[in-house]
Amino acid sequence: MKDDRYWHCLDQAMEASHGGHTDEAMAWLDEALKENPNGAEAHNGRGEILWDEARIDEALYEFELATLADPKFATAHLNRAELLIEELGEYEEALQLCDRLLGGAAELPRLDRTLEAEIHYLKSKACFYQEDLEGALFLVRRALQCGGDLAISLAFEGQILLELGRFEESRRSLETAVALDPESGHAFYHLALVLERLGEAATAERHFESANALEPDHYPLPAAVEDTFFRGAVAEALDNLPRSIREYVEDVPVLVEDYPSDELIALEGVSPQILGLYIGTPRTEAGPTHQPLDVTRVILFKKNLEKICRDREELIDQIQITVRHEIGHHLGLSEEDMERLGLA
CATH class of the missing domain: 1.25.40.10 (Tetratricopeptide repeat domain)
Incomplete structure (x- = not known):
């Protein structure tokens, strides 16, 4: 009877969750855990709701409890790995977890083609976020070969x-x-x-x-604007630089292009979605006899900036942020320095 009550509570929790009643769903999951404190499904359900509510550490703890309660419960393992990747940036830990699952140990979930596909997909995402694009491509194609x-x-x-x-x-x-x-x-x-x-x-x-x-x-x-508006916002961003900074960047042109060129993408590994780019040698690295190999400049990519903004006001703010960030690179500043000087 306790098992029947446990599964009844899970069914009620799922129904409440699908209806958007998360408090009610959590109450049913708590009831389920009273019936079975080691209920992996209930812990996993709590983790998913907590994740939706951005309570990341609590969600991770619930997924860990679920995998401890039932090491063969694949969904909890996958949820834990995905949370480590998407929310915490713990890519190596996630990759190690995925590799353990792929190892097929007897105490872990049985490795079928569908599970293997999901694991390779998660590994691909971890590589992608670590900017290992070739590794990510190899792994997502492994996922495609497995089905899923x-x-x-x-x-x-x-x-x-x-x-x-x-x-x-x-x-x-x-x-x-x-x-x-x-x-x-x-x-x-x-x-x-x-x-x-x-x-x-x-x-x-x-x-x-x-x-x-x-x-x-x-x-x-995309918050598409006319070229004249965009260039005016760039000029305003330069005018708004702290006076102590402006004198060091007067000779650095700020150019506007729609996107990074194919050459930049292919030869320099620049993302097609990059917002801005500094090309040159930072002042802190250039000696008195330094001869630059290329023209020192900052490039802003109009179409990419427009795509991440909802309106003109947001676009103006993002242009300000991007200009300051790229000028910071010219000055040889660290991320911490940029924030301290108001350039982040």
Whole structure:
């Protein structure tokens, strides 16, 4: 009877959670744990709700309790690994956890093709966030070979290929992802980015609108402005630099381009989505006889800045932040120095 009561509480918690009643769901999960204090499913459910509420440390603790209660409960292991990657930036710990799961030890979840695909996908994300794009691409393709959720893996493959500047390949992956899952804002958004780079502006705009309609909080419509407005905001950002800084940067041109060039992406490893870039030797490293190999300059990428802003006011603020950050690189300042001097 205790088992029946436990599962009844879990069913009620799931129903409440799906209805958006998280307090009620947590109450049912607490009831479930009274019936079975080692209920892995209940601990995992609590972890998922706490994660949604941005109570990250508490969520991690619940996932750990779930894996201790039932080491074969795959969902809790995967949730723990994903939280370590997405929220805490503990990439190495997540990779070690994934490798243990792939090891197939008897006390851990049975390794089938679906689970293997999910693990490779998580490993790919960890590599991506560590800027190991080739490693991420290899692993997401391992995930695709194993099966699993093809739409999600294809969309991520497309995102990685976009970052590598392999736009036509990215397009193929993302178009397939959209066809498999027309409700994926992520796939529509990244397909729009690729099409924009390939010069298909009208189709890109439609896909930006689709992504925004599906996930407005994640994918705002670009705050597109006229060139004159943008350049005026850049000039204002330079004028707003502290007086003690302006005299050191008067000879550093600040240029505006739509995107990083293919050359910068291919040869310098620059992200196609980068907001700004400093090219040159920082003042702290340039001696009196230093001869720069390239023209010292700051470049702001208009289209990329527009895409992360919801309106003109937000765009102006982001231009200010980006200008100050890149000027800080010219001055040879650390991130801490920039914050202290008001350049962050």
